[in-house]
Amino acid sequence: MAKSFLRRFTYFERVVHWVVGVTFVLLLLTGLAFAYPSLFWLTTFLGGGSAARVLHPQIGAVFGVGLLLMFGLWVRDMFLDSQDRQWLGAIKHYAAHERDKVPPAGKYNAGQKLFFWVQSLLGIVFVASGLLLWFPEGFGPGLLNSMRLLHYLATLGGGLFLIVHVYLGTIAYPGTARGMIDGKVTPEWARLHHPRWTGERVER
Amino acid sequence: MSDTLSIKRISASPSALIPLESLRSGGPVYSKLVDISKCIGCKGCEVACKEWNDLKVEQTSNFGSMQSHQDLSSNTWLLMRFNEVEDGDDLHWLIKKDACLHCEEPGCLFACPAPGAIVQYQNGIVDFNQENCIGCQYCVSGCPFDIPRFDKQTKTVAKCNMCIDRVEAGLEPACVKTCPTNAIEWGIKDDMLAQAEKKVETLRKRGYDHAAVYNPGGVGGTHMMYVVPHGDRLNDYSLPAHPVASPGPLRGLNVFQRIGSYLFGAGVISALAHFLAVGPESPEDHA
Numbered sequence: 001m002a003k004s005f006l007r008r009f010t011y012f013e014r015v016v017h018w019v020v021g022v023t024f025v026l027l028l029l030t031g032l033a034f035a036y037p038s039l040f041w042l043t044t045f046l047g048g049g050s051a052a053r054v055l056h057p058q059i060g061a062v063f064g065v066g067l068l069l070m071f072g073l074w075v076r077d078m079f080l081d082s083q084d085r086q087w088l089g090a091i092k093h094y095a096a097h098e099r100d101k102v103p104p105a106g107k108y109n110a111g112q113k114l115f116f117w118v119q120s121l122l123g124i125v126f127v128a129s130g131l132l133l134w135f136p137e138g139f140g141p142g143l144l145n146s147m148r149l150l151h152y153l154a155t156l157g158g159g160l161f162l163i164v165h166v167y168l169g170t171i172a173y174p175g176t177a178r179g180m181i182d183g184k185v186t187p188e189w190a191r192l193h194h195p196r197w198t199g200e201r202v203e204r
Numbered sequence: 205m206s207d208t209l210s211i212k213r214i215s216a217s218p219s220a221l222i223p224l225e226s227l228r229s230g231g232p233v234y235s236k237l238v239d240i241s242k243c244i245g246c247k248g249c250e251v252a253c254k255e256w257n258d259l260k261v262e263q264t265s266n267f268g269s270m271q272s273h274q275d276l277s278s279n280t281w282l283l284m285r286f287n288e289v290e291d292g293d294d295l296h297w298l299i300k301k302d303a304c305l306h307c308e309e310p311g312c313l314f315a316c317p318a319p320g321a322i323v324q325y326q327n328g329i330v331d332f333n334q335e336n337c338i339g340c341q342y343c344v345s346g347c348p349f350d351i352p353r354f355d356k357q358t359k360t361v362a363k364c365n366m367c368i369d370r371v372e373a374g375l376e377p378a379c380v381k382t383c384p385t386n387a388i389e390w391g392i393k394d395d396m397l398a399q400a401e402k403k404v405e406t407l408r409k410r411g412y413d414h415a416a417v418y419n420p421g422g423v424g425g426t427h428m429m430y431v432v433p434h435g436d437r438l439n440d441y442s443l444p445a446h447p448v449a450s451p452g453p454l455r456g457l458n459v460f461q462r463i464g465s466y467l468f469g470a471g472v473i474s475a476l477a478h479f480l481a482v483g484p485e486s487p488e489d490h491a
Contacts, residue, residue, distance in 0.1 A: 034317045034340070035461050037216035049318050049338035050359060095478065097485045136341050137354070144345035145315075149457050156464040160471045167475035174486045188487035 006190050006199035008179030016069045017180055023063035024162065030056045031155050057134040060126065067123040074116060077107055083196070084110035104195035115161060122161075125154040209372055210326040215316035221458060224309060224424055231326045234371065235393035236380060236428040238301045239403055240441075241412070242387035245284065245299055247272055249379035249388060253282040253303075256367055256378035276302060278355035278362040282379060289440045298434065300441045301379075301388070304351045304364035306330045308424030311449025315346025328393065328427035329368050334360040348423060348447035366427070396429060403431045422448040 009017070026045075030052040033042035043052035086103040087094070087110040093101035094111070108116070129147040136144050169176050175189040190197060210231055213219045219227070250272060254261065260279040264272055270286040282303040289296040310330045313322040321336040322343065332343075332352070339359035343352045352361045367377035375381070376390035389396065400417040407415035416435025419425050432438065438445045 036465065037218075037220075037317070037319055040216060040317070040319050043338075049336070053338040053340050054359070095482070097482050097489075099490060133340075136345060139345070141311075141345040141348070144342075145457075148342070149460065152457060152460060152464070156460075156467060159464075159468055163468070163471040163475055167479070171479060171484060172475075174484050186487065192485075192487045192490055 004187065005184035005202050006187060007183055007202050008185045008199060009183045011183065013073055014180055014183055016066055016073060020063060020066040020070055023059050023066060024158070026059050027056060027063060028155065028159060028162070030059075031151075035152055035155070057130060060130050060134075064123065064127045067120070067127075071120050071123075078113045078116045080110055080113055081106075084113060087111075088114075099192070105193065106196040107194055107199075109194070115165065119158065119161060122154045122158050125150060126158070129154070209329075209368070211323055212326050213310075213313060213324040214320055215313045215322035216319040220313060220316075229326060233326070233328050233393045234390065234427060235328060235396045236366075236377065237389045237391075237396040237400055237431065238428060239387050239389070239400075239431040240299055240301075241403075241407055241415075241431065241433045242385045243284070243299050243301070244385055244387075245270060245286065245297075246384060247284055248382045248384060249301070250280075250282050250284060252378040252382035253364070254280075256370070257281065257365070276351065276353050276363075278353045278358070278360075280353075281362065281364040285442055287440055287442060289437070296434070296437075296440070298437070298441045300443060301428075301430075302351075302442070303379075303428065304330065304366070305349055305423070306364075306366055306427035307449055308426065309449050311346040311348055311423065312343035312352055313346075314449065315342040317342060325368075327371065329366045329371065330427075331365045331368050332361060332363060334358065334362065337361055346449065348444055348449050393425075393427065400429055400431050407431070407433055418443060420444075420447050422446055424449075 029042045029045055032039045033049075033052060034040075034056075040049065043049045046052040046055050083103045084105070087105060090102050091111065093099075094109075129151040132139055132144060132147045133151060169180070173193065175186060176193070179185045184202060185199075190199060211219075212227055212229075213222070253259070259281065262273065262277065262279055267274060269288070271284065273280050273283050276283050282301065285300045285302045287298040287300065289298055306328055307330065308328070310322070310324055312332075313324055313330060316322045317340060318336050318338045321333055321338070322330065323333060324330045337360040339354065339361065341352075341354050341361060343361055344350075344354060352363045354361050367375075367379075370377060380388045380390040389399070391399075397417070397419065400419070404415045404417055412433045414434055414436035416432050418430035418432050418435075418438070430443070432441060432443070434440070
């Protein structure tokens with residue numbers, strides 16, 4: 001008998017997610033190379049310092065477009081409701097896997113929703129400060145140096161969120177990553193993580 | 205007086221953020237001294253600079269000034285700026301030799317993320333190594349004097365290198381060599397400072413009450429100093445009155461980056477610690 005699944009993400013959503021994911025990792029590697037002299041060797045992955053300097057902002061442009069699409073695709077699911085606020089209050093039970101004490105989540109839980117808003121905000125900071133650093137001619141040193149600091153702080157936030165995001169999406173909650181690979185999750189997974197979500201049923 | 209090129213600081217290396225007083229020192233320290241009161245505006249230094257450094261000639265045009273080029277460029281490392289300043293019925297022609305001042309605290313070097321692209325030598329010279337330059341132009345925003353210029357074709361940044369190849373061979377820079385009035389001199393920095401003080405004294409006797417030495421402390425002093433007849437109108441010479449460059453502001457960024465590196469590490473460790481504490485959570489656990 002064919003096992004049935006729930007459709008978590010469409011093909012287009014998955015493509016957009018991985019465009020943002022892959023570009024962000026490339027940006028992180030080259031960005032860390034520019035921020036930390038001891039990590040300058042990371043530029044090797046993009047062909048050395050000069051190539052990394054040229055590619056970093058271009059990849060950043062793709063990242064920006066991807067993020068914009070992502071925002072458009074998901075924004076209407078991302079507003080917090082009253083149960084989400086209770087969820088946030090119970091976040092330590094969520095972390096301790098005490099499911100009976102965690103209010104049921106919809107398609108996205110409150111943590112994911114906040115992640116979405118913070119990353120969207122950081123995206124604006126990345127793109128705005130990055131554009132100035134990409135075309136610095138005509139801007140004063142004070143402005144550019146503060147853009148450099150802002151760009152770094154956004155990286156710090158984005159990088160820390162990435163660690164949490166990858167950890168929770170892979171080893172912490174088995175079955176989650178598949179939703180972003182072939183787009184499917186099992187009904188059991190959905191019942192556990194997103195009880196209020198009724199996804200579209202698909203065979204195999 | 206030949207000199208080995210001992211290195212003082214290298215960009216994007218630990219040495220870049222060491223405070224000046226803790227840095228090793230040794231060997232002769234040089235400085236140019238530009239006595240603006242003796243400049244006759246012949247621009248011989250501009251030509252000598254182009255010739256010695258094999259810099260590409262650029263088409264110039266008359267824009268209503270005695271000045272040859274509108275601005276410095278990656279192929280014009282030295283520009284005599286002819287600032288015309290009206291003062292009632294009086295016209296002051298304030299000439300400034302615009303080129304790298306070779307700061308003791310070089311803002312460009314502190315800002316540079318590319319290891320070895322900017323090197324400061326014990327003798328005071330700050331030099332760009334284009335082969336290590338990645339073209340980010342952070343040095344441009346790091347420089348309080350607006351000197352480095354980006355070359356769109358080579359995607360690297362260039363500026364006056366104080367004719368480092370001549371200095372290494374015991375010669376003075378080309379602009380010094382060619383100056384017909386000795387308005388540009390070259391020597392040990394302490395001697396140049398003493399000479400500058402004497403020149404200022406002479407100028408004051410001649411009625412230039414505000415004559416001053418330009419060797420700004422905000423950048424640790426420079427290795428091109430000026431004797432400025434009108435020390436009270438630095439702005440009119442397009443000389444910043446209080447240029448600042450120290451590892452300070454970028455040390456702020458550096459502090460954030462250090463904290464950041466710990467946070468990144470803490471993030472990974474926390475995830476692992478959480479995993480070891482509660483393990484994965486599968487639907488089967490709740491079946």
